[in-house]
Amino acid sequence: MSKVRVAAFSISLDGFGAGPRQDLNNPLGVRGMELHGWFLNTEAFKKMHGQSGGARGIDNDFAAQSFEDVGAWILGRNMFGPVRGPWEGDSWKGWWGDNPPYHTPVFVLTHHARAPLTMEGGTTFYFVTDGLESALAKAKDAAKHKDVRIGGGVSVVRQYLSAGQIDEMHFAVSPVLLGEGEPLFSGINLAQLGFTPVRTVCGEGATHVFLARNQG
Amino acid sequence: MSKVRVAAFSISLDGFGAGPRQDLNNPLGVRGMELHGWFLNTEAFKKMHGQSGGARGIDNDFAAQSFEDVGAWILGRNMFGPVRGPWEGDSWKGWWGDNPPYHTPVFVLTHHARAPLTMEGGTTFYFVTDGLESALAKAKDAAKHKDVRIGGGVSVVRQYLSAGQIDEMHFAVSPVLLGEGEPLFSGINLAQLGFTPVRTVCGEGATHVFLARNQG
Numbered sequence: 001m002s003k004v005r006v007a008a009f010s011i012s013l014d015g016f017g018a019g020p021r022q023d024l025n026n027p028l029g030v031r032g033m034e035l036h037g038w039f040l041n042t043e044a045f046k047k048m049h050g051q052s053g054g055a056r057g058i059d060n061d062f063a064a065q066s067f068e069d070v071g072a073w074i075l076g077r078n079m080f081g082p083v084r085g086p087w088e089g090d091s092w093k094g095w096w097g098d099n100p101p102y103h104t105p106v107f108v109l110t111h112h113a114r115a116p117l118t119m120e121g122g123t124t125f126y127f128v129t130d131g132l133e134s135a136l137a138k139a140k141d142a143a144k145h146k147d148v149r150i151g152g153g154v155s156v157v158r159q160y161l162s163a164g165q166i167d168e169m170h171f172a173v174s175p176v177l178l179g180e181g182e183p184l185f186s187g188i189n190l191a192q193l194g195f196t197p198v199r200t201v202c203g204e205g206a207t208h209v210f211l212a213r214n215q216g
Numbered sequence: 217m218s219k220v221r222v223a224a225f226s227i228s229l230d231g232f233g234a235g236p237r238q239d240l241n242n243p244l245g246v247r248g249m250e251l252h253g254w255f256l257n258t259e260a261f262k263k264m265h266g267q268s269g270g271a272r273g274i275d276n277d278f279a280a281q282s283f284e285d286v287g288a289w290i291l292g293r294n295m296f297g298p299v300r301g302p303w304e305g306d307s308w309k310g311w312w313g314d315n316p317p318y319h320t321p322v323f324v325l326t327h328h329a330r331a332p333l334t335m336e337g338g339t340t341f342y343f344v345t346d347g348l349e350s351a352l353a354k355a356k357d358a359a360k361h362k363d364v365r366i367g368g369g370v371s372v373v374r375q376y377l378s379a380g381q382i383d384e385m386h387f388a389v390s391p392v393l394l395g396e397g398e399p400l401f402s403g404i405n406l407a408q409l410g411f412t413p414v415r416t417v418c419g420e421g422a423t424h425v426f427l428a429r430n431q432g
Contacts, residue, residue: 013413013425014406015231175416177427179407186402190230191395197229200391202418209229211393 007066038205071146254421287362
């Protein structure tokens with residue numbers, strides 16, 4: 001059964017999914033990169049970037065699982081790149097080089113139309129200008145019986161959460177206190193949305209928390 | 217070296233230290249009791265209440281440690297009891313029977329004066345009407361070289377945190393989503409206050425997170 005899920009989403013101990021003052025030098029906001037320390041060390045991450053080595057273990061297992069059975073992704077525009085306003089030509093092709101780690105259709109939420117961009121390795125970026133619902137419908141269609149993964153950023157996750165569209169969430173709580181930034185859950189009533197805790201597992205570099213929404 | 221600490225303080229996955237709509241039937245707020253499931257099972261908890269049995273393990277070790285080297289406690293009035301307004305006689309003596317689990321001086325923050333209340337087992341409740349700073353000074357004095365433990369509730373912890381008075385915190389994240397209630401850290405910048413993560417340990421029924429404040 002196809003699900004809409006958030007997976008391996010890093011947050012701080014104090015609940016921030018990104019740091020404050022995002023800009024070109026700090027695409028994840030100030031200190032935002034620290035949230036991902038657990039992931040950057042893993043074999044799964046190295047493999048994604050065509051490298052060998054990296055740590056195995058609990059963190060790596062969950063990182064790898066987060067990519068399994070995903071048939072389509074949805075990303076906010078800021079996750080796709082630092083470009084703001086209308087696209088200026090086709091020069092920006094994402095942060096990930098010629099062969100991005102998605103290997104599926106990826107739907108990028110934007111206010112500015114752009115032709116689809118086909119990359120190596122099965123990734124095609126589609127730029128969706130008619131909103132969240134439309135992006136989700138397209139992603140579900142593209143994913144067939146596989147899952148749709150909401151990649152982020154924080155704002156996109158919050159919007160799909162609030163709309164009651166997310167079935168499962170796995171977030172990785174990093175041993176970091178940011179103090180400020182983009183809170184992932186603040187003002188969102190997860191209990192009312194029907195989420196219940198499934199399990200919590202301490203990894204080498206983060207605590208993995210799994211939530212699922214009751215169906216019906 | 218004497219420290220001011222919060223220990224074994226239960227919060228939900230979504231950051232609430234108590235549920236909403238606290239009243240006589242729900243002294244911890246609606247569903248607030250669920251936050252303490254990890255603790256109620258422990259040998260340390262049973263022992264506190266004069267019972268035998270209870271689970272040993274990680275949760276129990278941290279529960280037991282939370283009582284070690286404590287020379288004085290500070291509690292908010294709502295933690296001491298459900299009575300509001302002026303004390304009506306001496307009939308309310310806390311939730312804990314004749315021999316409360318503190319065995320130290322306990323300073324209760326209140327707006328209403330009351331004579332000290334000496335219980336069995338070394339616990340004396342002192343009622344402090346001249347504010348947080350005064351209560352802390354009295355508690356430090358009473359604790360001598362031992363620690364002062366800020367017992368709660370949420371509001372008291374938040375006030376001492378905001379005042380920069382807390383040196384160490386151990387909170388136990390329970391696998392519960394409350395959705396609403398009293399958030400422990402919301403609006404408090406722990407990084408700016410100088411806190412850094414010390415360690416995270418998964419127990420049988422909660423995830424234990426330890427923070428410490430950099431001195432100087």
